[in-house]
Amino acid sequence: MKIIVILILLFSNIYSLKSQSSSGNVEYKYKIDGSYINNDLINNEKDENLKNTLIFLNSSLKNNQNKFVFTLNFNRYQSIYFMNKILNIDNDRQMKYSIIINRGKQTFYQDNRNHYVIYKTNILGEEFNVISSLYSIKWELTREEKKIGNYKCYKAITFLNKKTKIEAWYSPEIPLSFGPKGFGGLPGLIIELKENNIIYYANKITLNKEKEFIIEFPEKEKIISKEKFDSIGKSTKYRLEKMSN
Numbered sequence: 001m002k003i004i005v006i007l008i009l010l011f012s013n014i015y016s017l018k019s020q021s022s023s024g025n026v027e028y029k030y031k032i033d034g035s036y037i038n039n040d041l042i043n044n045e046k047d048e049n050l051k052n053t054l055i056f057l058n059s060s061l062k063n064n065q066n067k068f069v070f071t072l073n074f075n076r077y078q079s080i081y082f083m084n085k086i087l088n089i090d091n092d093r094q095m096k097y098s099i100i101i102n103r104g105k106q107t108f109y110q111d112n113r114n115h116y117v118i119y120k121t122n123i124l125g126e127e128f129n130v131i132s133s134l135y136s137i138k139w140e141l142t143r144e145e146k147k148i149g150n151y152k153c154y155k156a157i158t159f160l161n162k163k164t165k166i167e168a169w170y171s172p173e174i175p176l177s178f179g180p181k182g183f184g185g186l187p188g189l190i191i192e193l194k195e196n197n198i199i200y201y202a203n204k205i206t207l208n209k210e211k212e213f214i215i216e217f218p219e220k221e222k223i224i225s226k227e228k229f230d231s232i233g234k235s236t237k238y239r240l241e242k243m244s245n
């Protein structure tokens with residue numbers, strides 16, 4: 001029943017899509033809902049070094065919320081998402097950690113015609129373009145709704161693993177299935193996305209009827225599967241652990 005309701009909403013917006021923009025961009029920012037790491041977990045931690053690290057991570061994200069701008073550019077079929085460059089952060093450890101946690105050094109590409117997502121990342125100086133299916137994320141669509149700015153939004157949820165819950169608020173009023181951090185595939189633009197206690201929210205939405213964004217994807221010969229990338233990551237972690245012993 002949930003899916004039928006959403007499909008009705010989607011198809012009712014096909015005509016409006018023809019008269020709306022087929023291109024545009026969104027500026028996202030992030031904020032923390034409470035604290036990034038649960039305070040009870042921190043208070044119960046007996047290892048003082050680890051405890052101080054957790055406190056530092058919480059402070060880093062809290063102190064830098066709303067300072068970063070993430071951009072999503074899209075046309076009707078493709079999108080690219082990245083964090084805008086920030087200058088003079090060499091001596092700012094809190095900002096560096098915040099960028100890492102928010103995956104600010106990664107770029108995400110989405111191709112709806114070919115149903116895949118690519119994210120560009122780096123391990124020890126080596127660049128990887130990691131591809132996965134757009135449908136690898138299994139969304140649960142709900143009837144819960146709320147108004148965000150001028151847009152009526154609906155809630156969808158998924159779990160990346162046992163510890164990571166994703167909550168997306170998307171608007172069929174903008175029937176383009178893109179969003180922040182490579183999350184998409186919903187019958188509307190994601191206006192707000194909550195990953196555990198980090199909320200990414202649309203600070204500015206620009207729709208354009210005249211200009212079409214041309215999005216250049218990574219070269220195909222440099223793309224690897226997520227499964228292969230995960231195996232490389234495990235191998236790298238093992239080598240680093242061996243070196244530290």
